[in-house]
Amino acid sequence: MSYSEEIIVSKQAVPTFAVVILAIIFGFGLFLVGYDQGHLFSIIQGAEAFDDLFIHELTHDMRHAAGFPCH
Amino acid sequence: MKTARFIALVLLAGCFAGIIHGTANLAIVEPYLDEAIGIENQNLFSSGEEQDTPEFWVEYSSYRDWQKGGQVLAGAILGTSVGALFGIIFAFSRRSLPGNHNVKKALILAGIMWLTIYFIPFLKYPANPPTVGDPETVVLRSILYLSFIAISGFGALGFYKLSNRLDKSKKIAAVLGYAIFISVIFVAMPQNPDEVIAPMDLVNGFRAMSLIAVSIYWIALGIILGAFWQKLQPDKSLQTYTS
Numbered sequence: 228m229s230y231s232e233e234i235i236v237s238k239q240a241v242p243t244f245a246v247v248i249l250a251i252i253f254g255f256g257l258f259l260v261g262y263d264q265g266h267l268f269s270i271i272q273g274a275e276a277f278d279d280l281f282i283h284e285l286t287h288d289m290r291h292a293a294g295f296p297c298h
Numbered sequence: 299m300k301t302a303r304f305i306a307l308v309l310l311a312g313c314f315a316g317i318i319h320g321t322a323n324l325a326i327v328e329p330y331l332d333e334a335i336g337i338e339n340q341n342l343f344s345s346g347e348e349q350d351t352p353e354f355w356v357e358y359s360s361y362r363d364w365q366k367g368g369q370v371l372a373g374a375i376l377g378t379s380v381g382a383l384f385g386i387i388f389a390f391s392r393r394s395l396p397g398n399h400n401v402k403k404a405l406i407l408a409g410i411m412w413l414t415i416y417f418i419p420f421l422k423y424p425a426n427p428p429t430v431g432d433p434e435t436v437v438l439r440s441i442l443y444l445s446f447i448a449i450s451g452f453g454a455l456g457f458y459k460l461s462n463r464l465d466k467s468k469k470i471a472a473v474l475g476y477a478i479f480i481s482v483i484f485v486a487m488p489q490n491p492d493e494v495i496a497p498m499d500l501v502n503g504f505r506a507m508s509l510i511a512v513s514i515y516w517i518a519l520g521i522i523l524g525a526f527w528q529k530l531q532p533d534k535s536l537q538t539y540t541s
Contacts, residue, residue: 230540231538231539231540233539241299241304241386242304244301245389249305249385250383252379253380253382253386256380257379259375259379260379284364284368285371286376287368288328288366288369291426291504292323292331292369292512294416295443296431296440297428297436
């Protein structure tokens with residue numbers, strides 16, 4: 228006679244893939260909100276992006292409120 | 299550990315906490331930003347750089363609406379990114395954090411991270427409203443601020459690693475070690491080069507509200523991520539054995 232048993236297995240190891248993905252998101256988000264001065268949009272928009280400061284203006288108030296140097 | 303579940307809960311927790319942060323900023327920080335930008339505008343009129351015309355105010359309203367509207371979106375982005383860092387550290391340190399509930403563990407870690415990568419750097423380089431800050435020094439100030447955060451964060455991590463090698467009765471030595479280390483760094487790092495010329499009641503009010511709003515973020519992050527972890531248990535899986 229066979230029987231089944233269900234047990235909860237705890238796996239503590241943190242997946243490297245998850246760490247890499249989260250680290251990239253951390254770096255990208257921090258740069259976007261805290262430091263971008265047109266860099267991101269300059270990839271598609273060219274030098275004009277450094278004058279428009281689209282992301283800078285969008286994140287301007289949060290940048291000040293979160294303590295980042297702004298201007 | 300279930301990778302997709304782990305990533306999803308970390309990002310969602312950070313995003314929700316960031317939205318709370320952005321909303322708190324709109325409620326308590328925004329009036330100070332408006333006042334500071336009002337002073338900036340007056341300075342522009344006084345210096346002749348801008349004219350106090352209807353056209354100016356139309357353009358001003360347009361970009362101020364864009365900036366205010368971005369508060370919550372920027373909060374969500376920043377919250378998600380800082381939450382990602384928090385999630386990584388929580389996953390690695392969860393078992394060694396005190397407490398028998400994940401919310402308690404996450405709140406303790408949030409408190410440690412708030413202190414080491416936000417509050418201590420804030421004491422050295424406090425937040426400033428518009429009108430404070432010379433555009434010529436923004437790169438230097440950014441490097442100083444980020445460097446201080448990195449030094450404090452990696453310093454805390456180093457002393458935590460050291461504490462793992464110490465007996466339980468001697469772990470306080472690691473805390474004292476970090477306190478001495480960061481005190482030396484605090485004194486050694488250069489001051490913010492910009493002179494504060496805005497009214498100090500405005501600057502101090504802005505800093506106090508900024509501190510409260512960021513603290514709300516860290517509390518929210520600890521509660522939400524801890525609750526998600528408790529509910530979803532990404533480190534546990536159900537396995538069936540047949541014999």
